[in-house]
Amino acid sequence: MENFSLILAIVVVTALAFDFTNGFHDTANAMATTISTGALKPKVAVAMSAALNLVGAFLSVEVANTISKGLVDETGIRPEVIFAALVGAILWNLLTWLVGLPSSSSHALMGGLIGATIASAGLGAVHGDVLVTKVLIPAIAAPLVAGVAAMLATRLSYRLGRKADGKASEKGYRAGQIASAGLVSLAHGTNDAQKTMGIITLALVAGGAVAPDSDPPVWVILTAGLAIALGTYLGGWRIIRTMGKGLTDLQPQQGFAAQTSAATVILASSHLGFSLSTTHSVSGSVMGAGLGRKGGVVRWSTATRMFVAWGLTLPAAALVGAVAEYVTGLGAWGTALVAVFLVGSSAAIWKISRREVVDHTNVNHHEEPAGVVTTAIAAVAVPPTHAAEDLSATIPAPAGESAPSTATSV
Numbered sequence: 001m002e003n004f005s006l007i008l009a010i011v012v013v014t015a016l017a018f019d020f021t022n023g024f025h026d027t028a029n030a031m032a033t034t035i036s037t038g039a040l041k042p043k044v045a046v047a048m049s050a051a052l053n054l055v056g057a058f059l060s061v062e063v064a065n066t067i068s069k070g071l072v073d074e075t076g077i078r079p080e081v082i083f084a085a086l087v088g089a090i091l092w093n094l095l096t097w098l099v100g101l102p103s104s105s106s107h108a109l110m111g112g113l114i115g116a117t118i119a120s121a122g123l124g125a126v127h128g129d130v131l132v133t134k135v136l137i138p139a140i141a142a143p144l145v146a147g148v149a150a151m152l153a154t155r156l157s158y159r160l161g162r163k164a165d166g167k168a169s170e171k172g173y174r175a176g177q178i179a180s181a182g183l184v185s186l187a188h189g190t191n192d193a194q195k196t197m198g199i200i201t202l203a204l205v206a207g208g209a210v211a212p213d214s215d216p217p218v219w220v221i222l223t224a225g226l227a228i229a230l231g232t233y234l235g236g237w238r239i240i241r242t243m244g245k246g247l248t249d250l251q252p253q254q255g256f257a258a259q260t261s262a263a264t265v266i267l268a269s270s271h272l273g274f275s276l277s278t279t280h281s282v283s284g285s286v287m288g289a290g291l292g293r294k295g296g297v298v299r300w301s302t303a304t305r306m307f308v309a310w311g312l313t314l315p316a317a318a319l320v321g322a323v324a325e326y327v328t329g330l331g332a333w334g335t336a337l338v339a340v341f342l343v344g345s346s347a348a349i350w351k352i353s354r355r356e357v358v359d360h361t362n363v364n365h366h367e368e369p370a371g372v373v374t375t376a377i378a379a380v381a382v383p384p385t386h387a388a389e390d391l392s393a394t395i396p397a398p399a400g401e402s403a404p405s406t407a408t409s410v
Helices: 007-035 040-057 062-070 079-096 105-122 128-160 166-206 218-234 235-247 252-272 280-294 300-328 334-355 372-380 384-394
Strands: none
Touching: 007 062, 007 105, 007 166, 007 218, 007 280, 007 334, 040 166, 040 218, 079 105, 079 166, 079 235, 079 300, 079 334, 079 384, 105 128, 105 166, 105 300, 128 235, 128 252, 128 280, 128 372, 166 218, 166 252, 166 280, 235 280, 235 300, 252 280, 280 300, 300 334, 334 372
16 A cells, blocks of 8 residues: 555545545435335435445455456546546436436446546557446346336235235335335445445555455445445435436335345346446336336436436436546646536536425425426416406305405505
């Protein structure tokens, strides 16, 4: 560790800051459905999720190795490149959190890393085969598999429970939701916490602090686990609202099916070293559960906004990472300039978020924005109060009663 330079220290701190944003950005993955169905109180849910995220961080290092050893050529990477990558990832996380969109923190991190690496060492420094097989294919397959599994599980749950007592069945599914939510939190720790471990290990290799092809040191595993757990505990309430109420209205049976399906997909991917998006998996399972109940609906306007954010995540984070890498390449003052920009932008986003506060007290209050047709009708319709007055004027009063007066005194 004698080569632990100032820039390396900055990179590690920035990586832990990203891990923190990953935590509150992705709390919804584990707890949105549990909170929306009332299985757990909001603060209890995020505390449970935080603890299990920390435990999950110690269960495997396969995904961390995919990031640190497989995605880019670690021999041509400088610590400044990692710093630039993290800038792109953090800003995208904060922007999507501000608007309540459950985008992928994982893809933001990998997009930033790819963009910064290309800007620094060229396109050849990115391992395209790893990008396709362990990032892009899982990005498409995970929500589809989780969605189909959740839809089938939901239909099976309703079929098996159609003769059961309604209240007893609902109570049982709420208990099952708590267990499955814990499993998703554990799975999230095994996948997302490791991405920060991998990026810190890559920075340590680039800075000469550890040998190439090293596994994450114990202190990296511990600090990454603590950072994501702290972020999870604070709760990304805006995204929890979108995931729990904005996509569809879930009953306990659906919530249990969605979380169990997502956890299975995430744990299997972590075992295989696939750096998939837990957000994609959980979102897909929530939509599948929504479609699995008879009469259930998915709010496709919200889903469409979410899909657009998914498509933009990699290229947007890559662009910011590339620009940040170009500026850091100008010298120490360039790195300082990027750091100031990151802090200033983060503070501005937080200040904007205070205009409409979403927290554990109002997370389940959701109103779907009106569509174009609804807005147009409202614009030309007679105001309700006037309509009531006009109606009362045309209806004769019952015998012995006088009609209500609509005249105003001058």
